[in-house]
Amino acid sequence: MTETGKELNPKKLLGLGILLLAFIIAVFAFLNRDREGLREGQLLIKAEGVRLGVLTVDDLRKLPEVRKRMVINSTSGLTRHEFTGTPLAAVLDSVDHGLTQKYARIVTRGIDNYTSGVSMSEILRPDNVYVVYSDYGKPLKTKTGGEGTIQIVVCDDEFGQRFTNYLVSLELQ
Numbered sequence: 019m020t021e022t023g024k025e026l027n028p029k030k031l032l033g034l035g036i037l038l039l040a041f042i043i044a045v046f047a048f049l050n051r052d053r054e055g056l057r058e059g060q061l062l063i064k065a066e067g068v069r070l071g072v073l074t075v076d077d078l079r080k081l082p083e084v085r086k087r088m089v090i091n092s093t094s095g096l097t098r099h100e101f102t103g104t105p106l107a108a109v110l111d112s113v114d115h116g117l118t119q120k121y122a123r124i125v126t127r128g129i130d131n132y133t134s135g136v137s138m139s140e141i142l143r144p145d146n147v148y149v150v151y152s153d154y155g156k157p158l159k160t161k162t163g164g165e166g167t168i169q170i171v172v173c174d175d176e177f178g179q180r181f182t183n184y185l186v187s188l189e190l191q
């Protein structure tokens with residue numbers, strides 16, 4: 019009787035419970051870890067599970083620069099922008115000239131795992147899909163309020179749902 023009483027000691031049970039919870043949290047952290055090392059301000063371009071390149075904001079700045087004035091009718095109401103960026107097609111060409119011919123669509127992903135898609139025909143349409151890195155000449159704010167994130171702008175989407183904010187990867191399919 020005393021033995022069983024000792025084994026079911028509430029303190030011991032509590033200790034075991036805490037250990038178990040810590041273990042479960044560790045397992046989830048491990049499962050959710052970012053296998054690709056994605057970071058805001060860097061854009062990973064991949065296809066068929068292979069990394070084709072990583073472009074930083076500085077790399078993007080070296081590509082042909084386009085300024086786009088636009089009004090977006092998004093969740094925060096009407097917002098005015100004067101984005102600086104480069105056409106997505108030019109970004110792809112800078113990695114490999116064949117990409118725009120070889121693939122049909124691109125899945126865009128933000129640091130928050132928001133994903134959206136654009137077809138290659140939309141990307142190849144002039145003045146339509148841009149990779150932007152500044153607004154009114156200032157670096158775009160990261161999800162945590164820091165400086166220097168990247169965003170996708172799709173000009174024929176006036177509501178902005180398909181704009182991927184905090185862009186970190188492009189997967190060609």
Ligand SMILES: Nc1nc2c(c(=O)[nH]1)N[C@H]1C(S)=C(S)[C@@H](COP(=O)(O)O)O[C@H]1N2
Pocket residue numbers: 092093094127128129130132177178179180181182183184185
């Ligand atoms: N990374 C990321 N991009 C995103 C979203 C999101 O949740 N995460 N929401 C989309 C949706 S549904 C809308 S309406 C717009 C909202 O843009 P805003 O947050 O700049 O107002 O962003 C789009 N891009």
Ligand SMILES: [Mo]
Pocket residue numbers: 093179
């Ligand atoms: Mo939205």
